[in-house]
Amino acid sequence: MSFYRYLAEGLFFGFIVCIFAGAFISLRARQLMNSVLGLAISLLGVAGLFYHLGSPFLALMELLINIGVVCVVIAFGIMVGPKPDQAAEKRPPPKRNRMLAAGACLAASALLLWTVLNTPWNPAIARIGDFTIRHLGESLLHQFCLPFELISILLLVAIIGALIIARIGRYGARE
Amino acid sequence: MQMMLLLPELTLCLMALVFFFCALGPCKTDTLNNLASGLSVLCLAAAVAGFNQEGMLFFQTYRVDLFSQLFKIILTLGLCLTIWSGPGLRGIEEQLRPEYYLFLAVATLGMTLLSSAHELLTILLSLEISAFALFAIIPFRHQTMRREHLEAAIKYFLFSAIATGLLLYGMSYVFGLGHSTLLGELAQTLPALMQNEPLAVVGMVMLLCGFFYKLALFPMHFLTPDVYEGSANETTSFIATLPKIAVIAIIIRLVSLVGAEAVSLTWILAVFAVMSMTIGNLCALVQNDLKRLLAYSSIAHAGYVTIGVLSVNQIGFAAAIYYMLGYLLMNLACFFVIYQLAAEGENLTFDHLHGLYRRAPLLACTLAAGAFGLTGIPPTIGFTGKFMVFTAALQRGHYTLVILAVINSAISAFYYLKLVRAAYRPMAESGESVTLSWSATSLGLFLLASIILAGILPQGIIALAQEAVNSMG
Numbered sequence: 083m084s085f086y087r088y089l090a091e092g093l094f095f096g097f098i099v100c101i102f103a104g105a106f107i108s109l110r111a112r113q114l115m116n117s118v119l120g121l122a123i124s125l126l127g128v129a130g131l132f133y134h135l136g137s138p139f140l141a142l143m144e145l146l147i148n149i150g151v152v153c154v155v156i157a158f159g160i161m162v163g164p165k166p167d168q169a170a171e172k173r174p175p176p177k178r179n180r181m182l183a184a185g186a187c188l189a190a191s192a193l194l195l196w197t198v199l200n201t202p203w204n205p206a207i208a209r210i211g212d213f214t215i216r217h218l219g220e221s222l223l224h225q226f227c228l229p230f231e232l233i234s235i236l237l238l239v240a241i242i243g244a245l246i247i248a249r250i251g252r253y254g255a256r257e
Numbered sequence: 258m259q260m261m262l263l264l265p266e267l268t269l270c271l272m273a274l275v276f277f278f279c280a281l282g283p284c285k286t287d288t289l290n291n292l293a294s295g296l297s298v299l300c301l302a303a304a305v306a307g308f309n310q311e312g313m314l315f316f317q318t319y320r321v322d323l324f325s326q327l328f329k330i331i332l333t334l335g336l337c338l339t340i341w342s343g344p345g346l347r348g349i350e351e352q353l354r355p356e357y358y359l360f361l362a363v364a365t366l367g368m369t370l371l372s373s374a375h376e377l378l379t380i381l382l383s384l385e386i387s388a389f390a391l392f393a394i395i396p397f398r399h400q401t402m403r404r405e406h407l408e409a410a411i412k413y414f415l416f417s418a419i420a421t422g423l424l425l426y427g428m429s430y431v432f433g434l435g436h437s438t439l440l441g442e443l444a445q446t447l448p449a450l451m452q453n454e455p456l457a458v459v460g461m462v463m464l465l466c467g468f469f470y471k472l473a474l475f476p477m478h479f480l481t482p483d484v485y486e487g488s489a490n491e492t493t494s495f496i497a498t499l500p501k502i503a504v505i506a507i508i509i510r511l512v513s514l515v516g517a518e519a520v521s522l523t524w525i526l527a528v529f530a531v532m533s534m535t536i537g538n539l540c541a542l543v544q545n546d547l548k549r550l551l552a553y554s555s556i557a558h559a560g561y562v563t564i565g566v567l568s569v570n571q572i573g574f575a576a577a578i579y580y581m582l583g584y585l586l587m588n589l590a591c592f593f594v595i596y597q598l599a600a601e602g603e604n605l606t607f608d609h610l611h612g613l614y615r616r617a618p619l620l621a622c623t624l625a626a627g628a629f630g631l632t633g634i635p636p637t638i639g640f641t642g643k644f645m646v647f648t649a650a651l652q653r654g655h656y657t658l659v660i661l662a663v664i665n666s667a668i669s670a671f672y673y674l675k676l677v678r679a680a681y682r683p684m685a686e687s688g689e690s691v692t693l694s695w696s697a698t699s700l701g702l703f704l705l706a707s708i709i710l711a712g713i714l715p716q717g718i719i720a721l722a723q724e725a726v727n728s729m730g
Binding site for chain 1: 314315316318319353356359360363366370376378379382383385386389390392393396433434454455456459
């Protein structure tokens, strides 16, 4: 029994490492393409976490939509667009700023870690572990129908906005 | 009668739809302006008609009460005034004008949803709807202007993404501790958690920081001046006023949920308020661009209104609502003058104001009323608002805070009066006089009258605001 537990724990930390590695690659990349790959790796880790938490459906959706569609569309956009002449310029920030940023990040994470570790996380009394598609569908169209509908408005706004901003770029090029 | 509950939102949807269809084909600017002016008045009428509605919709996720309906009226009034004060959209690219109005309607829709949202996910999504619409309209500025609008747009977008990340992170803690996203259920667990668990305080502060970004309060204020400077004049007058009102509504809801016993949260908010006032006022002293100046002034005003919120009592919340109404009117008065003076939609500096009292006496007078109001000189609405906010804080015993705020008001007098002095300074050569259309004249008179009248006779508005706060329940 304990072997499986260790395996599960190992997998969990594996996914965490995957998320962080992806984020790091994405941040440090100097080519846009590598950034997208980093994002895909990071999302793969998130999908793994969903699986670990017992919802294979969400894990599959994460793979299908976020990696399969979003990342591929971004990659497609980059390939269709003009070829970048060179990698992004690397301008290291001044040393003082870097030290300040590192200090601020460390302080914030120390504060968060300390509070998270010192909190007794009471499990909810009636929290069902039912992550089946049926349950998800019911809560999306019943309890959370308003947020669900708002997402569609949000996507519509985002799409129209993106189209128009792309068009502004065209005008700029023509002038 | 469920339709009546959603009347303001549905009317805003209608406005968005109308402009969506306008965007499909060629449309004259005059037609668009008339449509926008008419539809915005219709939205205001719908909000007024839905004033007394009450109800809980969509499985406890959407709460319609006097509080939300009052905010919807203020929001649609703001939409009306911004559209009426910027006819012709001089600063906006010509092909993009229908879309511009479309996004204004959608942004206002997001804000009205935010004032009624009663569940964490709904709150997040409403905030994002208004934010996405605003990302889109900032780069609509005329291309012949400097290209700062693109910088402004990308900054607004990136920092908003960070703020949303922070907000979600905070929400995850609140959800983890409170086991619910419904504000109704959180109201039972959160007050005790805030006193016993430091993590609840951290989560709540992070959650609020996401909103502070829109309010331009201290830790999230840094990009405000760049965004205001880079956006077109009419866009800035929208961004500087309406989102802040909606955000104050949701901040009041969340803070009242936590309750007055959460002393640590009050302390943190007090520090933010003081920093915000001080930074805003000191930086505003050296500005020359009028929109940059108003940006720093809005950072300072975010601090003042937070003082009302952190009093966590009925008077404090009512004072904050009244203050935001005053802030809306006074800022729109200033932006109205800027828009009328900038014939090509350019950015103005103090030099552009010289001799204004001869060129356009009404504009000079409106600007003076706005500036006196923002300083807090009686009998304007700004004075009464500050007075109410400080009284609420004094009742809770925040003496140091009020003293610091009063010192800050004195500092702010310097740059606001600089505006008035520039407008009333005689010009060496006679400049061109500014001709105002009848609608601009009546709008100027309306702003002038409302700033003074609402300041002299605040009882009705404050009583209404107190009733609204009570209705939150």
